[in-house]
Each structure stands twice: as structure tokens, then as C-alpha cells.
Amino acid sequence: MRIRVAQPDDAPGVVALRAIVYPYLVRGIESTRKMLAEPPPHGGWAAFVAEVDGRVVGWTSAEPNASTSVPDFGNVNLLHVHPDHRRRGVGTALLTAATDHLRPLGVRRVRAMAQSDSLPFADRHGFSPSREVRYSALDLNPPPALPEPPPAVLLRPIAELDPRLLYEADVASAIDEPGDVPVDAVTFESWQYDVWDELGLDKTASTAALVDGEVAAFSLVKRDGDRMWSNYTCSVPAYRGRGLARLAKTAALNRAAATGVRTAYTSNDEANAPMLAINARLGYRPVASQWTCLADLT
Incomplete structure (x- = not known):
């Protein structure tokens, strides 16, 4: 397993992974490819993938939050790992890459999302649940x-x-x-x-x-x-x-x-x-x- 910066050609693998972990989220391959090729204009955005045998098995992105006046606030976005590769340190490695990216940018408070069964993982890494978000179809x-x-x-x-x-x-x-x-x-x-x-x-x-x-x-x-x-x-x-x-x-x-x-x-x-x-x-x-x-x- 290795963690690396995501590239535009990772888009099909990222979308396929998302469909398994979050089948209720919608973002297509070309949209994801563009996001990776042309990051947000506010700066500081980065995305990381976990790769095993050339296959994307984990993903996250991180950025300072440019939508709020709260200073030094950032996001770790949609960290997720393929079910077959969990409990092997992949999620921890991705989270470390994301937070290591944010610290030099001055981020001191960070928000992430977690499914209910991932709350113990979040707790082990110092995250406390704040608000519940409902997904509907x-x-x-x-x-x-x-x-x-x-x-x-x-x-x-x-x-x-x-x-x-x-x-x-x-x-x-x-x-x-x-x-x-x-x-x-x-x-x-x-x-x-x-x-x-x-x-x-x-x-x-x-x-x-x-x-x-x-x-x-x-x-x-x-x-x-x-x-x-x-x-x-x-x-x-x-x-x-x-x-x-x-x-x-x-x-x-x-x-x-x-x-x-x-x-x-x-x-x-x-x-x-x-x-x-x-x-x-x-x-x-x-x-x-x-x-x-x-x-x-x-």
C-alpha cells in the first residue's frame, strides 16, 4: 500500500470506489477528473489516494475552508477506504497525509465526516462527533x-x-x-x-x-x-x-x-x-x- 497525491487519471478509480462506499453520492468521472486537474481557486486544496497493486482503495482531500470567516478552519473531505482494505492502516495513512498537508497552511481546527460505524476510528484520532447529517433518496x-x-x-x-x-x-x-x-x-x-x-x-x-x-x-x-x-x-x-x-x-x-x-x-x-x-x-x-x-x- 502506498499513499500518493491523486492525479486526473485516478478519476475512474476514485468514482468506482465512491460508488461502493457511498452509493448515495453523485459525482461523475469527468467532473472528478476536472477537479483533480484544476483544483479550487482559493488555494490549498490537495487530494490523496491509497493504492494497492495499482488499484485505488482509499481517497481523501483536504483544504482550508474558504467559505467561512472562522479563522484557521479546514476540512478533511470524504475520507473513505474500500471495505476489503480496512483495518490495515489505510485510513490512518490517508488522514495523516491530509492533516500533514493542512498544518503548514495554518489550519488549527479541522472538520471531517464519518459514518456511524467509523466514529470509533474518528475518536481514536482525536475527532469528536458534532452534527448528524441525513442522506435521503x-x-x-x-x-x-x-x-x-x-x-x-x-x-x-x-x-x-x-x-x-x-x-x-x-x-x-x-x-x-x-x-x-x-x-x-x-x-x-x-x-x-x-x-x-x-x-x-x-x-x-x-x-x-x-x-x-x-x-x-x-x-x-x-x-x-x-x-x-x-x-x-x-x-x-x-x-x-x-x-x-x-x-x-x-x-x-x-x-x-x-x-x-x-x-x-x-x-x-x-x-x-x-x-x-x-x-x-x-x-x-x-x-x-x-x-x-x-x-x-x-
Whole structure:
């Protein structure tokens, strides 16, 4: 087994591994290849793979968190190991590579995700569980019924919008998103990389609800074949309580289903009661849970 920096040609192996460990996550090969070839613009991002006999059996990435004003905060993203290669030091080696990368960048507090059965591993490495995240799935055969929009509301694919309008709505809605740290420092450049230029973003299925020309709510569809991920669904605070987030998400699900998507996945912080209620009304069912875990780097 060896740990090395991930390369663009690792994309097929990384996606195949993710499909085994996290079958409810959606990111395609070309999207992963681009991420490895063109890292995020905020700097400091790195990805590592564990390799055995030329085969990718483990993965993680690490970066300073550029989306929050909290100083010296970083992420170890989606560390996972093939089930046949666990309890052999692969996860520990990947975690060491990630934290060794973050320390020289000034990161002193780090967040990682862990499935429930991985919490003992997290504890042994100094991580404490913080917040539970629910993953849910929805069968789109058929999609949920789409109600008639109110007279003042227009539903439009985001392909027809100026991306800055969507960015501004995203920033406004994310300010009170439940989480370990506030999401209050997202630049347009980083948003454009993470959201608008993501190869898997289906800009025709992704839908915004407009009121008087303003983006009041939207729902983003990230797609890989016949599976999709609801990348973000929200409503701007001034327009909440009108059912617009559910309307936008229902429209997005219907548009995705019309072009061949059969299963939709999403995730929510367990404290995000409004979105959990929306998903329940749409018919989503829980399929997994993970925990955010926090540790100090010393």
C-alpha cells in the first residue's frame, strides 16, 4: 500500500470506489477528473489516494475552508477506504497525509465526516462527533406532482439567468444554514468554480423561482447518468414561508425526470427542520447518516 497525491487519471478509480462506499453520492468521472486537474481557486486544496497493486482503495482531500470567516478552519473531505482494505492502516495513512498537508497552511481546527460505524476510528484520532447529517433518496418514477405556481412566481431554468443573481441568492440564503461554522465568506470566484462551472450541474433541470425578477428560491441538480444530487435548495430569507423552495425543487425534480433521471439523492443537517419537512412531503426516504467530526490540530 502506498499513499500518493491523486492525479486526473485516478478519476475512474476514485468514482468506482465512491460508488461502493457511498452509493448515495453523485459525482461523475469527468467532473472528478476536472477537479483533480484544476483544483479550487482559493488555494490549498490537495487530494490523496491509497493504492494497492495499482488499484485505488482509499481517497481523501483536504483544504482550508474558504467559505467561512472562522479563522484557521479546514476540512478533511470524504475520507473513505474500500471495505476489503480496512483495518490495515489505510485510513490512518490517508488522514495523516491530509492533516500533514493542512498544518503548514495554518489550519488549527479541522472538520471531517464519518459514518456511524467509523466514529470509533474518528475518536481514536482525536475527532469528536458534532452534527448528524441525513442522506435521503427519492424514486423519480414517477416524480412528485408539480403544483401550479402562484401568479406572481415564474419558474425558470438557471441556464436563463445571470449567474451573479444566483450567487447573490445563494449567499443570502446560506447565512443561517445549520453547520459547525457559518458559511459567510463565499466569493463569486469560488462559487463559480464549485457551483456554476461544475461539469455535473444540469442548468436546464436546475430551477429558480423568480418574483418581480428577483431570485426568491432555487434548486440545483448535479447529475451523473440516471442519478442526480440536489446540490442545494433554498429560499432567500425575505421570501420564506411561501413554499417557494419546495416549488423550485419539485420543478427541478420533474425536469430531471423528463430527461432520464431515475433516482434523486440529497442530504440535510438534522437540525434543518424546514428542508427535512420539504423532502418528506416530496417522498424522500432516509438511506444513510453521517456525522461531522471536529478536532484540533496540534
